[in-house]
């Protein structure tokens with residue numbers, strides 16, 4: 001049984017194009033039998049807390065040092081990691097905000113990535129990611145188009161690939177974009193964007 005996880009990070013509900021695109025991807029994967037069951041995590045409904053000093057302290061404790069209070073503080077991080085660990089396919093939708101990912105998605109990533117949990121250090125100082133055999137589909141919505149910008153201003157796909165590769169072990173990432181959503185008379189054609197899927 002192939003499990004899918006759908007991460008939604010735009011606050012615009014049904015108006016959101018990143019949500020529309022990630023939903024179209026999830027539905028196509030279900031139609032193709034690449035996913036049998038789908039779990040939805042709408043970050044707008046349960047926003048992951050921003051990291052603070054106390055939580056960072058818990059992140060770096062050995063498991064046997066974590067007391068009941070620590071377990072409570074880590075409950076969101078553990079839930080996020082467990083959902084990722086159980087999923088075979090992860091579909092992530094994000095708006096482009098100021099060239100980057102949404103703050104909700106960043107907060108989710110900061111809960112997911114943990115030394116000793118999502119990755120481990122090897123004796124020679126290199127890292128090994130702990131999330132194996134997973135496929136990620138990244139759906140990005142932007143008001144403008146990447147083509148308007150110099151190449152070095154592509155931050156979202158490159159960032160997600162870098163952080164997943166280094167700190168989770170996930171390297172199989174396909175990106176789909178819906179661009180120009182702020183243009184006059186814009187209409188979304190999700191099927192056309194994902195026709196190669």
Ligand SMILES: Cc1cc2nc3c(=O)[nH]c(=O)nc-3n(C[C@H](O)[C@H](O)[C@H](O)COP(=O)(O)O)c2cc1C
Nearest residue numbers: 010016017018095096097098099141142143144181
């Ligand atoms: C705070 C904010 C910042 C934005 N920054 C950018 C940007 O840097 N580049 C861009 O092309 N569009 C930008 N946009 C437009 C959004 O990317 C666009 O509205 C997109 O459709 C949002 O995704 P959503 O439809 O899933 O909510 C911004 C929108 C907001 C509200």
